[in-house]
Amino acid sequence: MSEAPVAPQALAFLGLGVMGGPMAGHLRKAGHAVTVYNRTASKAQAWVAEHGGQAAPTPREAAQGAAIVFACVGNDDDLRSVVLGEDGAFAGMAPGSVFVDHTTASAEVARELAQAARARGLWFVDAPVSGGQAGAVNGVLTVMCGGEASAFEAMRPVAMAYSRAVTLLGPSGAGQLAKMVNQICIASLVQGLAEGIAFGQKAGLDMKAVLDVIGKGAAQSWQMDNRGKTMVDDQFEFGFAVDWMRKDLGLVLEEARRNGATLPATAMVDQFYADVQAMGGRRWDTSSLIKRLR
Known part of the structure; x- marks a missing residue:
């Protein structure tokens, strides 16, 4: 949610999935003129019907x-595919304009596209987000950015329309690397929560009562507060999908091979998520790790 009114600007938003659609909607609510593009054109037309603005047939x-x-x-x-080439966004952008990428992607592609942007007189900010679909819908995402300070300062007040924090963490690629840290921390945390709940249930404890108690102490986490009781109830048809987490952990493990970091717990949890996929849980929430333990 915006800290202060921001003068209306002409903006574009490419990609109207479960994250992008609501994020673009918040930009319209903030008074900006938004042109959208989506690979499936009907989704862009539906967005325009709901929010106003206009749709374009190509990113350019x-x-x-x-x-x-x-x-x-x-x-x-x-x-x-949406940035480069004859129909890509870079081909349509005016010198001095800023491209902000909210995709969770590799640090390598962020650096590659930042270099391509500079060659055209453009700016590129890698800006992956944390907070999931609910964070996008409610406009309370956390945005981790890499890029030039001037480009960051241009995009930050606009991105606050769907964020509670937008932070510059370093040069190009730093935003993606910070998102990797985020996913590393979450992976092991969810596995620990799954093991704790599964253990408590085997021991015959009222786990919702236990979570209420330990959630007031050092074990408290966002995952416990928001996923603990649904894990007890075996509910997973919502949230951040296992397929998405495996994509993210793949990026993490590839980067770790490149930089020499040792991630034994992350590699193990990635394989646990592969087990969940094999159980039919590709679209289950990441808290479904507990299914392996039942």
Whole structure:
């Protein structure tokens, strides 16, 4: 939610999935002129019918005249497809404009696209988010950014329309690396929570009561507060999908191979998520790790 009124700007938003659609909606509510692009054109038309603004048939056309172009797509290849080439956003952007990538992607592609942007007189900010679909809908995402300070200062007040914190953490790629740290921490935390709940249930404890008690102490976490009781109830048809987490952990493990970091627990939990996928849980929430233990 915005800290202070921001003058309306011409913006573009590429990718209207479960994250991008609500984020673009918050930009419209903040008074900006938003042109959207989505690979499935009908989704862009539906967004316009709900929020106003306009849809464009290509990323290039969406980006024309935009001071800032935002994107939230699936992976590195999806990102390159909307940025580069004759119909890509960079081809339509005016010199001095800013491209903000909210995709959880690799640090490598962030550096690659930042270099390509500079060659065109553009700015590129890698800005992955944390907070999930609920955070996007409620406008309370945490945004981790890498890039030049001037480009960050241009995008930050606008991105506050759907965020509670937008922070510059270093040069190009730093935002993606920070998101990797986020996912490393979450992976082992959810596994620990799953083991604790499974243990308590085997021991015959009222685990909802136990969670209420230990949630007031050192074991407290967002995951415990928001997922503990649904884990007890075996409910997983919501939230951040296992498929998405495996994609993210794949990026983490690839980067760790590159930089020499040792991530034994993360590698193990990644394989546990593979087990959940094999159980049919590709779209279950990440808290479904507990299914392996039952």
